[in-house]
Amino acid sequence: MSQHRADIAAGRLSKAEYADNFADLHPALDDHQALVEADRCYFCDGAPCTTACPTGIDIPMFIRQISTGNPKGAAATILRDNIMGGMCARVCPTETLCEEVCVRNDAEDKPVKIGQLQRFATDTLFAAGKQIFEKGADTGKRVAVVGGGPAGLACAHALARQGHAVTVFEVRDKLGGLNEYGIAAYKTVDNFAQHEVDYILGVGGIAVEFGKRLGADVTLGQLRSDYDAVFLGLGLGAVNALTLKGEEMAGVLDAVDYIADLRQAKDLSTLPVGRRIVVIGGGMTAIDIAVQTKRLGAEDVTLVYRRGKEFMKASAYEQELAQISGVKIKYSAKPVRLLGEGGHVRAVEFEYTQALAKSLPRTGSGGERFTLEADMVFKAIGQKFVAGPVTGGNDVLELEGERIAVNDDRRTSLPDVWAGGDCIAGGQDLTVSGVEDGKVAAVAIDTYLRGGAEKRE
Amino acid sequence: MADIRSNFLGIKSPNPFWLASAPPTDKEYNVVRAFRAGWGGVVWKTLGEDPPIVNINGPRYGAIYGGDRRLLGFNNVELITDRPLDVNLREIKQVKRDWPDRAVVVSLMVPCEEQAWKKILPLVEDTGADGIELNFGCPHGMSERGMGSAVGQVPEYVEMVARWCKQHSRMPLIIKLTPNITDIRFPARASKQGGADAVSLINTIKSIMSVDLDKMTPAPDTDGKGSHGGFCGPAVKPIALHMVAEIVRDAETRGYPVSAIGGITTWRDAAEFLALGAGNVQVCTAAMTYGFRIVEDMIEGLKNWMDEKGYGRLDDFIGLANPNFVEWQDLNLNYVAKARINQDLCIKCGRCYVACEDTSHQAISNAKDGRRHFEIIDAECVGCNLCVCVCPVENCITMEPMTSGVDPRTGLPITKDYANWTTHPNNPNRVAAE
Ligand SMILES: Cc1cc2nc3c(=O)[nH]c(=O)nc-3n(C[C@H](O)[C@H](O)[C@H](O)COP(=O)(O)OP(=O)(O)OC[C@H]3O[C@@H](n4cnc5c(N)ncnc54)[C@H](O)[C@@H]3O)c2cc1C
Ligand SMILES: Cc1cc2nc3c(=O)[nH]c(=O)nc-3n(C[C@H](O)[C@H](O)[C@H](O)COP(=O)(O)O)c2cc1C
Ligand code: SF4
Ligand code: SF4
Ligand code: SF4
Numbered sequence: 001m002s003q004h005r006a007d008i009a010a011g012r013l014s015k016a017e018y019a020d021n022f023a024d025l026h027p028a029l030d031d032h033q034a035l036v037e038a039d040r041c042y043f044c045d046g047a048p049c050t051t052a053c054p055t056g057i058d059i060p061m062f063i064r065q066i067s068t069g070n071p072k073g074a075a076a077t078i079l080r081d082n083i084m085g086g087m088c089a090r091v092c093p094t095e096t097l098c099e100e101v102c103v104r105n106d107a108e109d110k111p112v113k114i115g116q117l118q119r120f121a122t123d124t125l126f127a128a129g130k131q132i133f134e135k136g137a138d139t140g141k142r143v144a145v146v147g148g149g150p151a152g153l154a155c156a157h158a159l160a161r162q163g164h165a166v167t168v169f170e171v172r173d174k175l176g177g178l179n180e181y182g183i184a185a186y187k188t189v190d191n192f193a194q195h196e197v198d199y200i201l202g203v204g205g206i207a208v209e210f211g212k213r214l215g216a217d218v219t220l221g222q223l224r225s226d227y228d229a230v231f232l233g234l235g236l237g238a239v240n241a242l243t244l245k246g247e248e249m250a251g252v253l254d255a256v257d258y259i260a261d262l263r264q265a266k267d268l269s270t271l272p273v274g275r276r277i278v279v280i281g282g283g284m285t286a287i288d289i290a291v292q293t294k295r296l297g298a299e300d301v302t303l304v305y306r307r308g309k310e311f312m313k314a315s316a317y318e319q320e321l322a323q324i325s326g327v328k329i330k331y332s333a334k335p336v337r338l339l340g341e342g343g344h345v346r347a348v349e350f351e352y353t354q355a356l357a358k359s360l361p362r363t364g365s366g367g368e369r370f371t372l373e374a375d376m377v378f379k380a381i382g383q384k385f386v387a388g389p390v391t392g393g394n395d396v397l398e399l400e401g402e403r404i405a406v407n408d409d410r411r412t413s414l415p416d417v418w419a420g421g422d423c424i425a426g427g428q429d430l431t432v433s434g435v436e437d438g439k440v441a442a443v444a445i446d447t448y449l450r451g452g453a454e455k456r457e
Numbered sequence: 458m459a460d461i462r463s464n465f466l467g468i469k470s471p472n473p474f475w476l477a478s479a480p481p482t483d484k485e486y487n488v489v490r491a492f493r494a495g496w497g498g499v500v501w502k503t504l505g506e507d508p509p510i511v512n513i514n515g516p517r518y519g520a521i522y523g524g525d526r527r528l529l530g531f532n533n534v535e536l537i538t539d540r541p542l543d544v545n546l547r548e549i550k551q552v553k554r555d556w557p558d559r560a561v562v563v564s565l566m567v568p569c570e571e572q573a574w575k576k577i578l579p580l581v582e583d584t585g586a587d588g589i590e591l592n593f594g595c596p597h598g599m600s601e602r603g604m605g606s607a608v609g610q611v612p613e614y615v616e617m618v619a620r621w622c623k624q625h626s627r628m629p630l631i632i633k634l635t636p637n638i639t640d641i642r643f644p645a646r647a648s649k650q651g652g653a654d655a656v657s658l659i660n661t662i663k664s665i666m667s668v669d670l671d672k673m674t675p676a677p678d679t680d681g682k683g684s685h686g687g688f689c690g691p692a693v694k695p696i697a698l699h700m701v702a703e704i705v706r707d708a709e710t711r712g713y714p715v716s717a718i719g720g721i722t723t724w725r726d727a728a729e730f731l732a733l734g735a736g737n738v739q740v741c742t743a744a745m746t747y748g749f750r751i752v753e754d755m756i757e758g759l760k761n762w763m764d765e766k767g768y769g770r771l772d773d774f775i776g777l778a779n780p781n782f783v784e785w786q787d788l789n790l791n792y793v794a795k796a797r798i799n800q801d802l803c804i805k806c807g808r809c810y811v812a813c814e815d816t817s818h819q820a821i822s823n824a825k826d827g828r829r830h831f832e833i834i835d836a837e838c839v840g841c842n843l844c845v846c847v848c849p850v851e852n853c854i855t856m857e858p859m860t861s862g863v864d865p866r867t868g869l870p871i872t873k874d875y876a877n878w879t880t881h882p883n884n885p886n887r888v889a890a891e
Contacts (some may be wrong), residue, residue, distance in 0.1 A: 104804075
């Protein structure tokens with residue numbers, strides 16, 4: 001055996017430290033704070049924030065409803081446009097959506113805290129345990145929804161409200177998709193994802209088949225013959241590989257898998273984490289794994305991104321969050337070699353990239369190399385759609401790039417199949433855009449079903 | 458630096474800022490704190506006959522708020538002082554002795570009988586106080602007993618009591634008027650007729666502050682019931698400004714001294730009342746909201762503004778705005794203004810647009826080249842100023858007078874000639890223009 005031993009251990013912190021590190025990132029506003037913040041909204045006409053919201057929430061109206069002491073009305077305004085308004089309030093990168101265009105930026109460089117107010121309104125409604133939606137009158141039509149993530153659930157809910165009987169096929173044993181398995185723990189504390197799922201199912205008329213995988217337990221062909229319409233919200237099932245030698249070594253991990261374990265851990269002190277962590281990638285997943293391993297007690301966490309700061313998919317705000325959490329970010333460097341010992345990764349060698357070398361901050365010139373020691377290396381360089389289940393059989397969907405091609409109605413190349421969320425081409429890969437896709441598709445499906453058009457000749 | 462020493466009816470004070478008769482002036486303790494803070498004078502909380510009145514033992518105030526819980530006004534159901542007469546008189550005497558350079562005026566309210574006034578006046582005179590103010594304004598509690606606004610609403614009573622007081626006392630006499638009346642000029646004329654030296658106004662306005670929708674009671678609430686109270690604070694300032702200006706310009710009371718009260722919160726508010734012709738000002742709600750220290754800025758702010766404008770003394774600008782207060786029929790119908798949006802300041806909230814579009818004249822466009830952009834359509838703009846009122850950014854929209862050319866809305870040429878309704882062709886009672 002070599003003298004190198006990977007330092008990977010559970011229980012690096014005290015109970016209090018775990019609790020502190022994984023507490024609510026933005027504690028909820030109390031009544032007073034919400035009123036003060038709501039007063040800042042100008043009730044804009046043709047509000048730019050609403051235009052910027054992928055689900056088009058009537059933001060000035062819901063904020064006004066908060067300020068008049070009608071938070072439940074505010075929640076209804078939100079949920080009518082976005083059934084996951086509660087989760088979106090917590091996870092939307094508002095700094096690049098609604099809050100980025102708030103007119104208060106022009107006047108004071110300080111937008112109205114739309115996300116926080118949205119959370120205040122929806123929390124108030126959920127705390128009151130009030131169901132505001134009901135199933136529509138039975139249409140006799142049946143729709144299969146595959147995937148119980150944001151896209152699938154938004155679609156299922158909207159269809160149930162129209163009176164269609166919905167069955168959700170979900171391979172996992174919980175609904176919510178990445179809300180449950182992917183979103184950073186401190187963004188959605190206290191099991192919020194499942195509470196939200198319960199609220200959504202509370203409309204009635206939605207059956208769920210857990211443990212059913214499209215492509216294995218059911219096929220697209222079967223669903224098309226058993227149901228009047230199909231919606232696919234499959235998400236992204238695989239991750240991109242580094243394509244480096246040694247990628248199969250112990251300690252080289254998929255960030256999304258580790259995050260899923262973290263999200264499902266009953267006790268964070270049982271989750272082993274390395275002392276030195278290297279994260280490769282530049283998106284939300286890279287930031288999330290870096291921050292969360294740091295908060296689990298890793299000593300050194302370095303995130304390495306192959307291009308400059310301004311190209312990073314994670315927003316400036318997310319990058320700052322990583323930095324204030326103690327994560328070191330290195331820009332403009334790509335991994336060239338994984339070094340290991342005894343089948344376990346030991347270090348990663350990087351090379352500064354040339355073409356994009358002028359982006360800041362830079363510490364070396366193109367071609368120069370450096371090595372980072374690591375007990376764990378996380379791959380977070382993007383996820384991939386697994387097309388097998390929709391291209392394997394007789395019922396083949398057209399793809400665009402590597403994802404499902406859809407039109408504006410989120411209709412696929414098959415007339416009775418719609419799709420939305422991360423699995424379609426041209427999306428934003430955000431919870432909120434998944435919800436919008438599900439909503440738009442549901443309207444189209446409803447029109448299609450009511451049109452009574454014969455499915456297939 | 459400007460000299461803001463004030464002389465009102467011969468009562469001298471280092472500045473024109475007095476505290477109005479109210480809780481801030483109910484005791485020696487409060488008044489001394491006020492004088493230390495810099496207030497020029499006080500009108501002592503209204504004294505009555507012994508035995509003292511009683512107040513309720515629960516909420517006396519209800520409030521109305523603007524954004525961020527900024528107090529726009531409140532009302533109260535408090536009565537006059539509830540302390541024995543001799544205690545008040547002793548304290549007044551002490552305070553006047555300790556603070557000879559400050560104005561100490563005593564507010565009074567006793568029944569409408571000559572004997573009652575004859576009895577109390579010498580007691581007050583003995584304190585060395587600078588003058589008296591008769592509370593003919595209190596709209597609640599006392600009015601049901603035939604005092605306060607019950608007197609102020611009947612000009613004949615005002616005149617009668619003023620006469621008694623002038624007869625039985627040598628002190629300068631101010632009559633405090635109630636705004637709960639249709640035409641404020643009548644009690645003001647009566648006050649002058651009766652020989653009073655000045656009027657002060659406004660006292661509070663009868664009001665219900667709000668309704669508690671859980672308990673179904675008007676606020677403020679005493680054991681499940683609410684009564685009407687007197688409304689005051691920034692929200693009443695426009696009403697007070699108008700009433701003061703009316704008295705100042707009335708032919709029968711022109712030049713009659715007025716002490717202005719009602720919503721005065723800043724030096725600017727005070728300057729506005731003085732500009733309309735008030736001789737000094739009195740403050741209550743602002744002090745009760747922020748404490749006595751606000752007078753520092755009132756003093757400094759007024760002086761700085763006077764310096765900037767080149768006014769050396771208060772008399773240099775008192776009344777300057779009053780001649781510009783005219784009847785509607787005297788307004789120049791040939792004056793044409795159009796709104797202008799400063800694009801550098803505009804934050805594109807769209808409020809001007811929706812206000813004009815939904816409720817007025819469809820004179821603002823909201824897009825240009827497919828982008829949010831707000832501009833005035835001169836051919837539709839009537840110059841009403843609504844957009845200026847609703848724009849959240851100060852000075853972003855301004856009203857610019859047209860000085861030449863043709864008004865694109867009416868097609869009429871812009872003329873420098875003054876012409877008002879009295880000569881307008883649409884006026885059936887027009888007089889021939891000269
Ligand atoms: C680590 C991480 C952090 C993120 N953080 C944020 C954030 O902070 N804010 C934000 O807006 N977005 C964030 N995102 C993105 C966001 O989570 C996704 O865009 C969103 O969840 C997409 O919704 P979806 O319904 O398309 O897919 P998913 O949420 O992935 O749901 C797909 C569902 O389908 C099921 N499924 C998949 N294949 C099959 C099959 N063959 N048969 C049956 N069921 C199947 C899955 O089990 C899952 O339940 C993050 C993503 C990741 C990975
Ligand atoms: C610009 C304007 C014009 C008004 N014109 C009239 C009018 O012609 N006739 C009338 O009875 N009230 C008129 N009002 C008074 C309103 O009807 C209403 O009584 C008043 O504004 C108080 O209500 P509010 O403050 O709740 O809006 C007018 C109000 C405004 C602001
Ligand atoms: S842009 Fe800002 S101020 Fe305007 S409606 Fe939206 S949140 Fe309110
Ligand atoms: S001044 Fe009146 S009419 Fe003109 S643009 Fe403004 S709101 Fe419209
Ligand atoms: S109200 Fe003022 S800031 Fe808003 S769009 Fe109009 S001009 Fe611009």
